[in-house]
Amino acid sequence: MKIKIATIALIAFTIMGCNTGKKTNSNLETSENNTDTADSKSTNQEMSIENTKWIITTLDGRDMSDREKNGQIIYFTLNSEDNSVNGFSGCNSFMGTYTLEEGNRISFSQLGSTRMACPDAKINESQILSIFENADNFTISDGKLALNKAKRAPLAEFKKGEMDIDPIVGKYWKLKTLEGQDITMADNQEREIYFTLKSQDNRVTGFAGCNTINGEYTLEEGNRIRFKGMLTTLKACPDVDVDESAFLKVFELADNYTIVDDVLSLNVGRRAPLAVFEAVYFD
Numbered sequence: 001m002k003i004k005i006a007t008i009a010l011i012a013f014t015i016m017g018c019n020t021g022k023k024t025n026s027n028l029e030t031s032e033n034n035t036d037t038a039d040s041k042s043t044n045q046e047m048s049i050e051n052t053k054w055i056i057t058t059l060d061g062r063d064m065s066d067r068e069k070n071g072q073i074i075y076f077t078l079n080s081e082d083n084s085v086n087g088f089s090g091c092n093s094f095m096g097t098y099t100l101e102e103g104n105r106i107s108f109s110q111l112g113s114t115r116m117a118c119p120d121a122k123i124n125e126s127q128i129l130s131i132f133e134n135a136d137n138f139t140i141s142d143g144k145l146a147l148n149k150a151k152r153a154p155l156a157e158f159k160k161g162e163m164d165i166d167p168i169v170g171k172y173w174k175l176k177t178l179e180g181q182d183i184t185m186a187d188n189q190e191r192e193i194y195f196t197l198k199s200q201d202n203r204v205t206g207f208a209g210c211n212t213i214n215g216e217y218t219l220e221e222g223n224r225i226r227f228k229g230m231l232t233t234l235k236a237c238p239d240v241d242v243d244e245s246a247f248l249k250v251f252e253l254a255d256n257y258t259i260v261d262d263v264l265s266l267n268v269g270r271r272a273p274l275a276v277f278e279a280v281y282f283d
Contacts, residue, residue: 049078049138049140049145050078050079050080050100051077051078051079051080052077052078052160053075053076053077053160053161053162054075054076054077054145054158054159054160054161055073055074055075055158055159055160055161056074056075056128056156056157056158057144057157057158057159058154058156058157059127059128059131059155059156060127060153060155060156061153061154064156073088073161073199074087074088074089074090074123074128075087075088075158075161076088076094076132076158078098082097083097083098083099084096084097084098085097085098085108085111085132086170088170088199089113089123089125089128089129090118090123090125090128091118091123091125092113092114092115092118092125093113093114093170093171093172093196094111094112094113094114094129095111095112095113095281096108096109096110096111096112096132097109103137104137104138104139104140105136105137106135106136106137106138106147107135107136108132108133108135110133111129111132111133112281112282113125113129113281113282114171114172114196114280114282115172115282130155131147131155131156132147134149134155135147135148135149135155136148136149136150137149137150139154143159143160144157144158144159145157145158145159146158166219167259168197168219168225168257168259168264169197169198169199169219170196170197170198170199171196171197171262171279172194172196172279172280172281172282173194173195173196173206173264173277173278173279173280174192174193174194174277174278174279174280175192175193175194175247175275175276175277176263176276176277176278177273177275177276178246178247178250178274178275179246179274179275180272180273186209186240186241186242188239188240189209189210189240189242190207190210190240191207192207193206193207193208193209193242193247194206194207194277194280195207195213195277197217202216202217202218203215203216203217204216204217204227204230204251208232208242208244208247208248209237209240209242209243209244209247210235210236210237210240210242210244211232211233211234211235211237211244212232212233213230213231213232213248213251214230214231214232215227215228215229215230215231215251216228216229222256223256223257223258224255224256225254225255225256225257225266226254226255227251227252227254230248230251230252232244232248247275249274250266250274250275251266253268253274254266254267254268254274255267255268255269256268256269258273262278262279263276263277263278263279264276264277264278264279265277
């Protein structure tokens with residue numbers, strides 16, 4: 001009888017041990033699967049290139065880091081909400097749309113660009129824009145992005161930067177109305193009246209109808225804006241019917257702004273807009 005009891009106990013102990021082993025192995029497999037899933041999620045998150053500011057580091061294998069040191073940060077951002085691409089090519093802002101497909105495939109529409117002249121920029125902007133014209137795929141590793149054509153060496157490489165979150169910056173704002181009056185360009189006027197805010201050095205540049213303008217700006221929460229140190233060239237344009245002083249007064253008085261559908265109003269307090277502008281995109 002004692003032998004039978006001992007035998008039964010041994011069998012029961014063996015079965016329990018097997019079950020424990022199975023549970024342990026099952027737990028290990030579950031844990032490994034969870035880890036793999038977490039790693040997969042992490043990898044997928046790292047692979048996303050949208051909603052990130054990408055600053056250029058190399059162009060056709062050439063080091064471009066000196067641009068950043070000189071305050072001429074060349075970058076682009078993909079906005080997942082409307083599949084738009086926006087960026088800065090060294091002097092001008094550019095914009096367009098993009099398409100992402102499986103296998104890290106990417107394509108860009110024809111890009112539009114502002115038309116500012118920057119003789120001190122010392123960059124061939126057409127080379128920057130050609131990156132997006134030719135790129136058809138991308139790779140990303142260790143937080144660095146490469147835009148490529150087929151399996152060739154990267155057209156350009158980029159690193160992550162801090163996002164520009166204010167929609168007023170980096171756009172070409174053409175004057176539409178001034179003190180409630182529609183503005184039309186005179187036949188002999190050199191170009192339309194406009195201004196642009198540069199993100200990399202908080203500079204204001206533009207054209208007042210006869211003279212170019214330069215200055216600085218600061219942005220604060222609640223769409224608050226301030227302009228300071230506004231200067232102009234000293235050209236005389238007696239044949240151009242434009243009141244530059246009225247336009248410059250806008251920058252002196254404005255303390256806030258509103259933007260709706262690419263239409264910008266510069267305001268003082270809660271009064272009617274001092275001036276209204278529209279964003280212009282060039283092919």
